[in-house]
Structure formats: structure tokens, C-alpha cells
Amino acid sequence: MADEKLKLAPDTPTSGPTLQLEGIRKSYGTGTAHETEVLxxxxxxxxxxxxxALIGPSGSGKSTxxxxxxxxxxxxxxxxxxxxxxxxxxxxxxxxxLRGDAVGFVFQFHNLLPAxxxxxxxxxxxxxxxxxxxxxxxxxxxxxxxxxxxxPWGHHLxxxxxxGQQQRVAIARALVMQPALVLADEPTxxxxxxSADTIFDLMREVSQTSGTTFLIVTHDPRLAQRxxxxxxxxxxxxxxxxxxxxxx
Amino acid sequence: MSPLLPFEWVLATRFLREGLLQxxxxxxxxxxxxxxxxxxSALLTGLQGxxxxxxxxxxxQIVISPPDEAPRTLRRAEGTEFAAQVQPRAQRPRSIDQWxxxxxxxxxxxxxxxxxPVVDGAAFILRGDANTGVSMRGIEPENYLRLIALKEKMIxxxxxxDSTDIVIGSKLATDLGVSTGDKLTLQAASGVSTVLFxxxxxxxxxxxxxxxxVYVALRTAQSLLGxxxxxxxxxxxxxxxxxxxxxxxxxxxxxxIKVESWIKTNxxxxxxxxxxxxxFFVIRLFVGLTAALGIASVLVVSVVQKSKEIGILRATGxxxxxxxxxxxxxxxxxxxxxxxxxxxxxxLFLIAWRGFAVNDEGVPFFILEAGxxxxxxxxxxxxxxxxxxxxxxxxxxxxxxxxxAIRG
Numbered sequence: 001m002a003d004e005k006l007k008l009a010p011d012t013p014t015s016g017p018t019l020q021l022e023g024i025r026k027s028y029g030t031g032t033a034h035e036t037e038v039l040x041x042x043x044x045x046x047x048x049x050x051x052x053a054l055i056g057p058s059g060s061g062k063s064t065x066x067x068x069x070x071x072x073x074x075x076x077x078x079x080x081x082x083x084x085x086x087x088x089x090x091x092x093x094x095x096x097x098l099r100g101d102a103v104g105f106v107f108q109f110h111n112l113l114p115a116x117x118x119x120x121x122x123x124x125x126x127x128x129x130x131x132x133x134x135x136x137x138x139x140x141x142x143x144x145x146x147x148x149x150x151x152p153w154g155h156h157l158x159x160x161x162x163x164g165q166q167q168r169v170a171i172a173r174a175l176v177m178q179p180a181l182v183l184a185d186e187p188t189x190x191x192x193x194x195s196a197d198t199i200f201d202l203m204r205e206v207s208q209t210s211g212t213t214f215l216i217v218t219h220d221p222r223l224a225q226r227x228x229x230x231x232x233x234x235x236x237x238x239x240x241x242x243x244x245x246x247x248x
Numbered sequence: 249m250s251p252l253l254p255f256e257w258v259l260a261t262r263f264l265r266e267g268l269l270q271x272x273x274x275x276x277x278x279x280x281x282x283x284x285x286x287x288x289s290a291l292l293t294g295l296q297g298x299x300x301x302x303x304x305x306x307x308x309q310i311v312i313s314p315p316d317e318a319p320r321t322l323r324r325a326e327g328t329e330f331a332a333q334v335q336p337r338a339q340r341p342r343s344i345d346q347w348x349x350x351x352x353x354x355x356x357x358x359x360x361x362x363x364x365p366v367v368d369g370a371a372f373i374l375r376g377d378a379n380t381g382v383s384m385r386g387i388e389p390e391n392y393l394r395l396i397a398l399k400e401k402m403i404x405x406x407x408x409x410d411s412t413d414i415v416i417g418s419k420l421a422t423d424l425g426v427s428t429g430d431k432l433t434l435q436a437a438s439g440v441s442t443v444l445f446x447x448x449x450x451x452x453x454x455x456x457x458x459x460x461x462v463y464v465a466l467r468t469a470q471s472l473l474g475x476x477x478x479x480x481x482x483x484x485x486x487x488x489x490x491x492x493x494x495x496x497x498x499x500x501x502x503x504x505i506k507v508e509s510w511i512k513t514n515x516x517x518x519x520x521x522x523x524x525x526x527x528f529f530v531i532r533l534f535v536g537l538t539a540a541l542g543i544a545s546v547l548v549v550s551v552v553q554k555s556k557e558i559g560i561l562r563a564t565g566x567x568x569x570x571x572x573x574x575x576x577x578x579x580x581x582x583x584x585x586x587x588x589x590x591x592x593x594x595x596l597f598l599i600a601w602r603g604f605a606v607n608d609e610g611v612p613f614f615i616l617e618a619g620x621x622x623x624x625x626x627x628x629x630x631x632x633x634x635x636x637x638x639x640x641x642x643x644x645x646x647x648x649x650x651x652x653a654i655r656g
């Protein structure tokens with residue numbers, strides 16, 4: 001029911017959904033004898049401020065779908081709209097810019113650049129866009145580091161931080177461009193339960209205060225249950241898509 | 249993170265610092281190569297400079313002489329044929345026609361510094377039982393000594409020539425057993441002879457010249473050879489020795505003379521010199537290539553090591569062009585730093601060389617030239633080579649598929 005309500009017309013880009021997928025297919029080894037289709041026509045819409053979990057067994061195509069949504073990969077067929085803009089046929093530079101502006105990433109491993117401090121890691125996406133460091137950039141990064149509760153560690157090298165701290169820096173970095181959508185691939189996968197809860201609560205809070213849409217890939221059913229919506233992918237198709245009534 | 253550095257610089261310097269050991273190794277490698285190039289370049293310029301100096305010290309850069317005499321043959325009438333063997337006629341000492349006029353015209357050509365009239369001819373030196381053939385040159389010391397560094401080569405006496413004086417080489421003096429102030433007889437092939445006083449003895453550091461060359465006053469040579477008032481050649485010093493050939497052509501516009509520049513008469517020498525320059529160039533080329541391959545291989549490894557970081561950067565909005573820039577910049581920085589350290593090393597080599605490459609009197613064999621121009625050229629070249637060798641790794645980095653890089 002909720003899904004129906006969320007399906008908005010694609011011709012209203014500014015007020016439209018954060019993400020809209022129409023019949024997305026992805027094959028590997030196209031043109032060879034080993035051609036395999038991983039995603040078999042995905043239709044999915046994520047509204048502004050949604051906090052959704054993407055679950056499914058290994059090999060179901062979760063990571064592939066996430067890469068497509070994050071514009072790190074191109075679909076074999078279908079249409080993808082990110083903040084109302086169609087990604088197909090965009091040249092690489094425009095695609096990179098759209099990705100940088102509209103999507104924030106939190107990965108499970110290797111999130112940060114080890115040679116940079118926590119604050120610098122958060123600054124990097126802004127620096128890449130603006131070309132030169134400035135004071136405002138640093139302030140914004142320090143503000144986000146503060147928001148994720150890492151002020152005392154802001155000037156430590158990323159390598160010197162614990163796994164949980166690194167994930168918090170990654171979240172701060174994902175938010176620095178004020179993206180419409182944050183994609184998190186097993187963000188708590190290698191953390192203990194307590195750290196995992198902290199990270200999850202942090203994302204939840206950001207989503208509520210800033211209206212950022214979150215799509216979180218997780219294996220942890222406990223965390224998935226705490227999301228507003230659970231999308232289950234099985235064998236490259238959406239098996240179930242359940243929305244809960246949003247909590248206040 | 250300095251507020252002055254742009255994105256690419258921030259990343260390039262940080263990446264280089266992160267792999268400090270690799271960075272130091274490759275900078276040392278580049279520095280070694282650069283020091284070799286600096287040293288060899290200085291050696292080449294110094295060596296060739298000293299060869300030129302030696303060469304130019306002992307010979308005129310342009311010589312004006314009378315044209316060769318050609319045998320006259322019977323005039324050939326239309327439609328007739330001869331069977332004749334034409335032998336070239338023997339050349340004899342001859343004067344340049346109206347040499348004073350030729351001298352004045354030549355002196356008025358810009359770029360000509362000195363025109364010295366000389367009379368050359370063969371003669372015998374007689375002293376007691378000794379009878380030695382020498383090649384005699386009659387000169388006017390006031391202009392000839394501005395042309396040839398005879399004065400600096402005197403080991404006894406003076407390079408002054410009155411009409412009764414003769415200056416001879418050190419070996420000849422030993423052979424004849426004469427020293428400054430002694431008398432000897434100089435006899436021309438025609439039998440005319442005169443008694444002269446040895447006013448000076450020179451040492452050109454060349455056995456042939458020390459044995460076989462003597463200098464007398466122009467007038468003395470003229471009367472011995474029976475060429476009163478005449479000169480057999482005009483010897484020139486010019487402002488730009490390497491442009492002597494063009495100047496020679498200009499001078500040759502005057503009628504009745506033959507003009508040869510030192511570039512033409514030393515053609516073999518110049519060929520040898522350009523061979524030397526070429527082999528030095530090849531050595532430098534290979535040293536440069538080695539440095540370039542070193543930089544490229546270090547950066548290729550770095551791209552592989554940093555592929556995840558590159559993936560993250562690409563995922564967070566860094567464009568391919570920026571990644572390309574980061575790695576090109578690393579190559580440029582490695583080249584530049586290598587050339588700075590290499591220049592310092594090369595400079596130290598040169599100082600060390602000056603310390604030990606000296607003859608018995610402590611005078612260097614030759615001066616090694618290394619001006620600021622050389623260092624600047626080497627620095628610019630190394631930076632360019634560094635950037636070019638980073639091209640392939642940088643392209644690989646820029647083409648990395650971020651999805652694959654992050655997962656891997």
C-alpha cells in the first residue's frame with residue numbers, strides 16, 4: 001500500500017523520488033558464452049527521507065544493485081533516475097559529479113584513505129569538487145566529525161582509529177556533500193553489537209533530521225527489522241518489499 | 249593540508265609520503281642518473297672547450313692565401329681532340345697579390361679581429377756539423393702574437409723578434425745545444441743564409457712543433473725566401489670561431505685569393521667531435537630512460553597498492569581527470585626532486601674532480617663547465633621525463649573501475 005503511494009510520476013524531477021529504477025537488468029560477460037544475468041528487471045522507488053534495508057542471501061545481486069544505484073556501474077537495460085536525473089548516456093565526468101553530489105557511500109571495509117586524518121577524509125569529497133581546500137570546507141568536516149562524536153580523534157590518521165570509529169568517519173564523509181541518498185553496504189558487518197547499534201542509531205538520526213534517504217544492505221535481521229522498509233532480493237528479483245508504519 | 253595546495257597536489261604529496269621508502273629509493277635512483285648526466289655534460293663541454301682552446305691557441309681561424317697555381321693547357325679548338333696527360337704543377341711560395349689591400353678590406357669586415365701577414369717557407373738551420381730542416385714562419389709580433397698564444401708558451405727568453413732574432417722550439421734547442429742568446433745560421437733552399445740570435449725558446453707541448461718550427465721577423469723571412477715586400481698568407485682571428493666558415497665565404501668575395509677556415513681544415517677533427525657528442529647523447533638518453541622506467545615501475549606498483557583508495561575517491565566524486573592528475577603529478581615531483589638531489593650530487597662530483605684531475609703543477613687538465621643553465625635544463629628535463637613516465641600508470645589509475653577496485 002505504502003509502495004503505491006510512493007510511486008510518483010517520473011516527469012516531476014525536483015519534487016520526485018530520490019531514486020527510481022525501472023526494469024533494471026544487469027548481465028555480466030555480455031556477448032560471450034558465459035553471459036549471465038544477475039538482475040532480472042528491478043523496479044524500485046525510494047522516496048525522500050526513506051530508511052530502507054536491502055536484504056537477501058549471498059549472490060542474490062545486492063552488491064550489483066547497490067553499484068548500479070551508486071552509479072559505479074551501468075545497467076544492461078532499464079532506466080535509472082537519481083534525484084530525477086536520468087543517469088543513462090551521461091558522460092563519465094557528469095556521472096562522477098552526479099555521484100559525488102547525490103550519493104554518499106559507506107562501505108564495509110576500506111572506507112577511508114589511511115594517509116589522511118579523520119577530518120581530512122571527510123573533506124576529500126568537497127575538495128575533489130572545489131579543487132582547493134578552504135576554511136568553510138574544514139569547518140563543515142569538523143562539524144560532521146563532531147556530529148558523529150569523534151571530535152577528540154578528528155586529527156588522528158584514519159589507520160589509528162578503531163573499526164567503529166572508522167565507520168563513523170565514513171558516515172560523516174558520506175554526509176559531507178549533503179547527498180539525497182546514502183548507500184551503506186554492510187556498514188556494521190565487521191563491528192561488535194554495541195558499535196553496530198551506535199552506527200545504526202547515528203544513521204537513523206541523520207535520516208530523520210536531514211531528510212536523507214538511506215539504503216542499507218545488511219545480513220543482520222535484527223538491524224533490518226529496525227528499518228522503515230525491508231526490500232528482499234532473491235535471485236536477482238525483488239522477492240518482497242514490506243514497509244512498516246514510520247515511527248515518530 | 250595546506251590551504252594553498254589544490255586537490256591533486258594534496259593527494260600526490262600525501263601518497264608519496266605514505267610510500268616513503270619507495271619514494272626515497274626512486275628519488276635516489278633518479279638523483280644518481282641526473283648526477284651522471286650533469287657530470288657527463290660538464291665533462292663534455294669542458295673537454296670540448298679545452299680541445300677548442302688548444303686548437304685555437306695554435307692556429308688561425310681563417311687563412312687567406314694565394315690561389316693554387318693551375319697548369320696551363322693548350323686551348324682546345326672546337327671539334328679537335330688531344331691525347332694529353334696533364335700533371336698538376338708544383339706549388340712554390342708565392343705572394344698574395346696586393347696583400348695590403350686585401351688586409352685592409354678584410355679588417356673592415358665585422359667579426360674580424362686580427363689580420364696577421366706571415367711568410368712561410370722551408371729553411372735549414374746550420375750550427376757546427378748539425379744541419380736541420382725546419383719550417384720557418386716570418387711574422388710581425390705585434391699582430392701575430394694576438395693570434396697565437398706564443399707568449400704564454402715561452403720557457404726562456406722573449407717572443408720578441410728583431411730582424412736578427414729567431415725563436416725556436418725546446419726540442420730543437422736541446423738538439424742543437426743552444427740557449428737564449430746563442431747564434432745560429434738559417435739558410436734558405438736557394439742558398440741565401442743569415443746569422444740569427446736565439447731570442448726565445450717555446451714549448452708547445454707538441455714534439456713536432458718543438459722540433460720543426462721556428463719564428464723569425466717578417467722582413468728576415470722575406471729576404472731569405474726572395475720575396476721582398478710579399479707575404480704568403482694572412483692569418484685571421486675572428487670574434488666567433490664557430491661562424492668562421494660563413495665569414496670565410498664573405499672574405500672570399502675578393503678576387504685572387506683562396507680562403508680556408510679552421511672548420512674546413514679540421515674537418516676530421518669536427519667529425520670526431522660530433523661522434524663524441526653523439527655517444528655522450530646516447531649515454532644520457534639511456535640514463536634518462538632508466539630513470540623513466542624506474543619512475544614508471546614504482547608508480548605502476550603504487551596504482552595497484554592504492555587501487556582501493558582510488559576506488560573510494562572515484563566513488564566520492566573524484567573524476568578520472570583528477571586521478572590522472574594525481575599520478576602525473578607524482579611522476580613530476582619524483583623527477584623534480586630527483587633532479588634537485590642529482591644536481592647537488594653532480595656538483596659535488598665536479599668539485600671532487602677538480603681536486604684530483606690536475607697535472608703535476610696543480611693545474612686542472614681542463615675546466616669542467618656547469619653553469620646554472622645546465623642545472624635548469626636537467627631539472628626541467630627530469631620533471632618532463634617524470635611526468636611522461638607517469639603517463640601509463642596514471643592512465644591505468646584513471647581507468648580503474650571503482651566498483652571492482654572497492655570490492656577487490
